[in-house]
Amino acid sequence: DAGVTQSPTHLIKTRGQHVTLRCSPISGHKSVSWYQQVLGQGPQFIFQYYEKEERGRGNFPDRFSARQFPNYSSELNVNALLLGDSALYLCASSFGLYTGELFFGEGSRLTVL
Amino acid sequence: EDKVVQSPLSLVVHEGDTVTLNCSYEVTNFRSLLWYKQEKKAPTFLFMLTSSGIEKKSGRLSSILDKKELFSILNITATQTGDSAIYLCAVDPQLNQGAQKLVFGQGTRLTINP
Numbered sequence: 001d002a003g004v005t006q007s008p009t010h011l012i013k014t015r016g017q018h019v020t021l022r023c024s025p026i027s028g029h030k031s032v033s034w035y036q037q038v039l040g041q042g043p044q045f046i047f048q049y050y051e052k053e054e055r056g057r058g059n060f061p062d063r064f065s066a067r068q069f070p071n072y073s074s075e076l077n078v079n080a081l082l083l084g085d086s087a088l089y090l091c092a093s094s095f096g097l098y099t100g101e102l103f104f105g106e107g108s109r110l111t112v113l
Numbered sequence: 114e115d116k117v118v119q120s121p122l123s124l125v126v127h128e129g130d131t132v133t134l135n136c137s138y139e140v141t142n143f144r145s146l147l148w149y150k151q152e153k154k155a156p157t158f159l160f161m162l163t164s165s166g167i168e169k170k171s172g173r174l175s176s177i178l179d180k181k182e183l184f185s186i187l188n189i190t191a192t193q194t195g196d197s198a199i200y201l202c203a204v205d206p207q208l209n210q211g212a213q214k215l216v217f218g219q220g221t222r223l224t225i226n227p
Contacts, residue, residue: 004155033213042117042201042217043156056212088154098213100145100161100205106154 002027004093004105012111013081021076021108025093031055032074033102034066035090043090049074050097078110086112115140119202119218127226130192134221136202137184144207146178146185147215151199159187159200189223197225 005024013019025032031050035043048056049068063079072093078085088109092102116139126132138146145163149156160169162178162185169176173192178185189196199222203215 042220045214048212056214097211101158104155
């Protein structure tokens, strides 16, 4: 079975631009969470979506938004990019709203110049 | 504010040594503590410890949880070069809506030299 897949794997943007990151969860998983990992730090929670509804939000500005589609895949959108948004964006899936272990994808490495 | 602190931040040992990684936490409503291994990008799950399961073991890796003192340790015996990675500790606080939000520490970068 395929694991959590994310795209793109790497991308470079300039300040002020917009970015969309995509995530496909493990087949059968209904929950998708997004985490931001800045170099040298642990991942930081951004959002959790379950059954297409936002169920949790971390301490991130409104420039960050996300949605989940009927097939449980998800998009993370970041507007008005800042240099500080440069990070590895990790998507994680789980079967339910809370099932303990999260399964992480390889991430999307975003560089903002 | 929920918080996780890992120590040491970096550790270099020789193959065959035993290492102990530390994780202390503050959380308003504890549900579980998880350990992940991150070699390149995707963190991979190692253990989950809860009130009903405070000690876990898998091969050369083991972990314990002390809910009274609010810490956990991850032990790796007979280390191998393949154990070189960043080890992440995370706590999972019980949220009102039942959602899952992991709070991670900075990680411990472990390097095993042959």
